[in-house]
Amino acid sequence: MSTRMTVLIDDTSSKSGLLHEHGFSCALKLPNGEKWLWDTGSTDKFLQNAKTLGFQPSEFKALALSHGHYDHTGGIVPLYKAGFTGPMYAHPEYCRDRYHVEEGKESRFIGLPPFTELDPMPKVHRVQGIHQLAPGMRMVTDIPRIKGNAQNINNFYVDPQGTTVDPVPDDSCLLLDTASGTVLLLGCCHSGMANVLTYVQEQAGVTKLHALVGGTHLLEASEEELDQAAKALTSLSVERVFPGHCSGQHGLAGLAKRLGDKVQGIGAGWSHHF
Template identity: 45%
Template sequence: MRTRLTFLCDNEAAPGLGSEWGLSVAVKTIDGSLWLWDTGQSDLFLRNAQALGVDPALATGLALSHGHYDHTGGLRALLAAGFKGRILAHPEAGRPRYNHGKSVRDIGPPAPLPDFEAVADTRELSPGLRMFTNIPRRPDLFQAVRGFSYDPEGKLPDPVPDDAFLLLETRSGPVLLLGCCHSGLENSLLHLRDMLGLDRLHAVVGGLHLFNADSAEWERVAATLEDFGVRRLAVGHCTGSKAADYLEERLDCEVLRTRAGLRIEFD
């Protein structure tokens, strides 16, 4: 059976669908199971899903990439729609979070988060689908955590320890599905190599959080993708249009821009 990713929510959308700053993906695994990856920031992903012929309430489970509002904000709407599946996240996913930019913003999840299964390292969710958390951060490598804290005063820095990714087994090869990649792509792929000995990927999909990174980091990401032999790249959400443009021009592989309504299939 083909593995399929259907984008239910992203910053951009196909005609007839809605968009918001957020991410939600329906994952059809190699054994036919339906999983959800994040819920966007509102019930928008449910409305888009209906238009796309996907019923999130029937999903086996929901995996959360981290606890920010733009990935967890649709949780209450999902539960109200009748979802009874498993919810999995890092133990720190339910903490309050704040962003210190021009002003202080609450960027945390719904309070309180529904009961969830804590994934503190890695866990197989279903055949062909594995979740990874607790991604080590090398001090010399990029991570997207600037301006985040656990308190409004900014005294307790938030390194986003709950950042997670999914690994899908497909007949085409391994596929990495990211949320925001706050750990940084280099850290994430090095962790994958350390855990599984995996040093080749067929595809990388999701947000790379490069919209506020410099061009030197864009180049390091491009080099890392080349090192892992990535043949398909699909980026959106927090990647940033300029970074996506750079990667599309720089890389000798298929590069897609994600948006609500996009379906990606792997043999």
């Protein structure tokens, strides 16, 4: 049995008739038949796409969060209102205050939306380290930041004044053991590509990566940062790379320049069996 991934929302659309927005959400159908959600985008648009693609909120067993930024959590309240009753899995720091602060611009709150409209409140399982969520699926959190490796936390702070940097400690990813091989599903990769891949290699025993899917946060990466990301992927003999969301056209083109036809962009409606 294969593992099926379907992107419900992304910054672009891969199929006509689907909505897009700045955000990411992916539906997973595991070999045992369970359906899981990975993130919820910025708004309820992912639910509209899900309906178009044949998914119902009530059929998902659980929701796992890559981190607490609004473009991955903004659809949580609409999801529960639409009939989803499962628990959430997230790093303990997913609900911290967080702001985007940039010189010359007004600071913006970019954290988790309030759950005050929900009754009962969602059940949340706090995940740290590497934790098995389902057969063949592990959530990877607490990714160490190695000196010299790029990480993607520019302009992120825990206060609107921009005095305390937010290193996005809740940044997480999913490791899936599929019929095709090991697949890594990202949210935004704020920890940095080299740091994530080093961690899954050293702590999760990954020696070869069939595919990487999701946001790489390489949309404004330097040539050196793109080189580092490509080198890290090559070190695990990656076969396919499917960048989306915060990868941007710059990141997509940069990876394709270095890795060739292994790289293929994704958008809302993209679906693949692994």
